[in-house]
Amino acid sequence: MKKITIAIDGFSSCGKSTMAKDLARKIGYIYIDSGAMYRAVTLYCIQNNLFKGDDLDLVKLEEAIRNIKIYFRLNETTSLPEVYLNDINVEKEIRTMEVASKVSLVSAVGFVRKEMVHLQQQMGAEKGIVMDGRDIGTVVFRNAELKIFVTADPQIRAQRRLDELRSKNDFDTTFEEVLENIKQRDYIDQNRDESPLRQAEDALVLDNSQLTKEQQMQWLLDKFNYLTSQ
Numbered sequence: 167m168k169k170i171t172i173a174i175d176g177f178s179s180c181g182k183s184t185m186a187k188d189l190a191r192k193i194g195y196i197y198i199d200s201g202a203m204y205r206a207v208t209l210y211c212i213q214n215n216l217f218k219g220d221d222l223d224l225v226k227l228e229e230a231i232r233n234i235k236i237y238f239r240l241n242e243t244t245s246l247p248e249v250y251l252n253d254i255n256v257e258k259e260i261r262t263m264e265v266a267s268k269v270s271l272v273s274a275v276g277f278v279r280k281e282m283v284h285l286q287q288q289m290g291a292e293k294g295i296v297m298d299g300r301d302i303g304t305v306v307f308r309n310a311e312l313k314i315f316v317t318a319d320p321q322i323r324a325q326r327r328l329d330e331l332r333s334k335n336d337f338d339t340t341f342e343e344v345l346e347n348i349k350q351r352d353y354i355d356q357n358r359d360e361s362p363l364r365q366a367e368d369a370l371v372l373d374n375s376q377l378t379k380e381q382q383m384q385w386l387l388d389k390f391n392y393l394t395s396q
């Protein structure tokens with residue numbers, strides 16, 4: 167069967183990666199978490215002291231950006247792609263609240279986006295890919311055959327993210343901190359000049375506030391099956 171490109175965009179912590187991963191596994195496509203790439207650049211900035219508070223040293227970052235090597239490699243146990251920063255697996259380090267609190271500042275920078283979008287387009291050149299993020303259907307793969315825009319109630323999203331942090335033994339972060347971070351990132355992501363988070367005109371919208379992971383997966387699979395059976 168001819169392979170297509172699937173773009174899943176939407177707000178923070180609403181289940182995009184979960185859906186994208188599940189679908190990719192089911193249909194045998196590659197899965198790419200584009201947010202992990204912006205998180206990896208953010209980790210680089212933190213590790214190299216490019217932040218003074220919320221001020222980012224753009225001169226140093228621009229000098230460094232071409233030498234920041236980011237790629238995914240499959241974890242053989244989970245069969246899921248994991249992100250590498252300059253040849254080090256940083257899959258765990260990029261999921262901290264420290265990175266979450268800075269990532270929207272880094273992802274708003276034009277030259278960072280240019281590099282990441284270029285890499286993402288290379289990864290999807292052969293189609294057969296499910297990529298999730300903020301600008302996949304509007305910028306990275308404007309011609310994607312299937313575009314989904316996911317949303318959910320912020321309180322529900324914060325609780326989901328908090329449960330995830332707890333499951334990773336983070337018992338320090340509070341519900342209020344997670345909710346605040348989600349709202350802040352949504353605001354910056356929607357209001358930045360470069361590729362702001364927008365619903366593509368041809369995207370199908372899913373509010374999964376009241377859906378289980380299984381239900382949202384079935385919804386997505388139905389859309390995929392319908393499209394590819396045409």
Ligand SMILES: Nc1ncnc2c1ncn2[C@@H]1O[C@H](COP(=O)(O)OP(=O)(O)O)[C@@H](O)[C@H]1O
Nearest residue numbers: 178179180181182183184326327330377378379
């Ligand atoms: N429908 C759902 N119901 C409950 N929890 C969900 C649902 N979808 C995803 N989750 C959980 O919510 C958290 C955020 O999901 P994730 O896929 O990482 O979101 P995103 O990629 O949009 O940031 C994860 O811990 C995930 O397991």
Ligand SMILES: Nc1ccn([C@@H]2O[C@H](COP(=O)(O)OP(=O)(O)O)[C@@H](O)[C@H]2O)c(=O)n1
Nearest residue numbers: 178179200201204269270273299300301351
């Ligand atoms: N295609 C993308 C993906 C992520 N991002 C940025 O990267 C951040 C982290 O993305 P993510 O997908 O890991 O976020 P979560 O919703 O999983 O917390 C977002 O808040 C955006 O600022 C982006 O600008 N463009």
